[in-house]
Amino acid sequence: MTNKYHLEIMKLYDKIKENQKNALELRKSEVKKRVPEIDDIENHIGKLCIKVSLAAFQDAPNREQHLKELKENITNLRVKKTELLVSNGYPLDYLDIHYNCNKCNDTGFIGLQKCSCYKQKLNSFYYRNSDLFIVSDDHNFANFNMDFYSDKRNGREKYSPKENMKSIVNQCFRYIANFESTSENLLFYGNPGTGKTFLSHCIAKELIDNGYFIVYKTSEELIKNLKDIRFNNNSVLEDHLINCDLLIIDDLGTEVSSEFAISELFNLLNTKLLRNKKMLISSNFSLDELLSIYSERITSRLFGNFSLFKFYGDDIRLQKNLNSKASSK
Ligand SMILES: [Zn+2]
Numbered sequence: 001m002t003n004k005y006h007l008e009i010m011k012l013y014d015k016i017k018e019n020q021k022n023a024l025e026l027r028k029s030e031v032k033k034r035v036p037e038i039d040d041i042e043n044h045i046g047k048l049c050i051k052v053s054l055a056a057f058q059d060a061p062n063r064e065q066h067l068k069e070l071k072e073n074i075t076n077l078r079v080k081k082t083e084l085l086v087s088n089g090y091p092l093d094y095l096d097i098h099y100n101c102n103k104c105n106d107t108g109f110i111g112l113q114k115c116s117c118y119k120q121k122l123n124s125f126y127y128r129n130s131d132l133f134i135v136s137d138d139h140n141f142a143n144f145n146m147d148f149y150s151d152k153r154n155g156r157e158k159y160s161p162k163e164n165m166k167s168i169v170n171q172c173f174r175y176i177a178n179f180e181s182t183s184e185n186l187l188f189y190g191n192p193g194t195g196k197t198f199l200s201h202c203i204a205k206e207l208i209d210n211g212y213f214i215v216y217k218t219s220e221e222l223i224k225n226l227k228d229i230r231f232n233n234n235s236v237l238e239d240h241l242i243n244c245d246l247l248i249i250d251d252l253g254t255e256v257s258s259e260f261a262i263s264e265l266f267n268l269l270n271t272k273l274l275r276n277k278k279m280l281i282s283s284n285f286s287l288d289e290l291l292s293i294y295s296e297r298i299t300s301r302l303f304g305n306f307s308l309f310k311f312y313g314d315d316i317r318l319q320k321n322l323n324s325k326a327s328s329k
Pocket residue numbers: 101102103104105106107108109115116117118
């Protein structure tokens with residue numbers, strides 16, 4: 001996660017806590033004016049609490065009994081305070097701190113896990129920058145349909161398309177589960193319509209829901225972005241491309257490849273690899289075709305530093321189209 005977002009989010013929590021503290025002070029002084037007796041009780045409780053902490057350190061012979069009495073007193077006073085509050089038309093928790101999020105008490109964390117309110121804040125940060133990637137809700141693993149993949153083995157491949165796909169999906173699950181600690185990059189390649197883009201969306205969605213910052217670009221957009229960075233010094237964009245938790249590049253090989261595009265692409269891949277920043281690249285080309293499109297420098301980075309996943313099978317988009325035509329007849 002880019003640190004910048006984390007710090008800004010933590011500042012938001014500080015602000016929330018400060019606001020809630022001020023709001024509580026206002027409620028207290030209002031109650032003090034209207035029902036002074038409640039304020040007296042609160043002061044009394046405060047004094048008894050100090051006595052409890054002192055007694056805990058003293059080694060008096062009747063300490064346990066003394067502590068017990070003090071605590072009973074405090075409880076009775078609290079009950080009395082609540083009764084007074086309610087009889088004066090205030091809610092029970094009027095003099096308690098009110099949290100925006102009761103799950104994490106506005107700390108953003110439940111233990112070491114990020115709270116859902118933290119993830120919401122992170123998402124709203126994404127909305128503020130142009131690189132927000134919104135994944136359609138349908139693009140999730142639950143909607144990944146294995147029925148589109150045949151279980152008949154094609155002569156050239158060792159596994160049927162269905163077996164192959166099951167294995168790829170399982171490895172993607174593992175990738176997501178180990179995302180924090182892994183530095184693995186993924187390359188999805190193979191014929192069009194075999195689920196590469198859909199699967200990369202599923203991965204993105206899962207990671208975004210877990211609070212990660214994902215940047216998604218088609219290779220054509222990426223080359224435009226790299227021009228913008230080179231010629232307009234767009235440093236925010238550069239930071240997003242380099243420091244995001246996962247950069248997804250879709251459709252590698254379809255961009256207009258020029259000397260510029262190839263050398264900037266190489267630089268980006270190299271920078272990210274050196275900094276252990278993860279990437280997921282998909283391409284409709286075979287490895288041989290990629291070799292003929294790109295220089296040795298790029299392909300050696302791709303083939304050497306990425307886990308390669310070959311997608312094959314019938315064109316799903318075609319099948320879906322045929323199915324919908326058949327059902328509308
Ligand atoms: Zn929370």
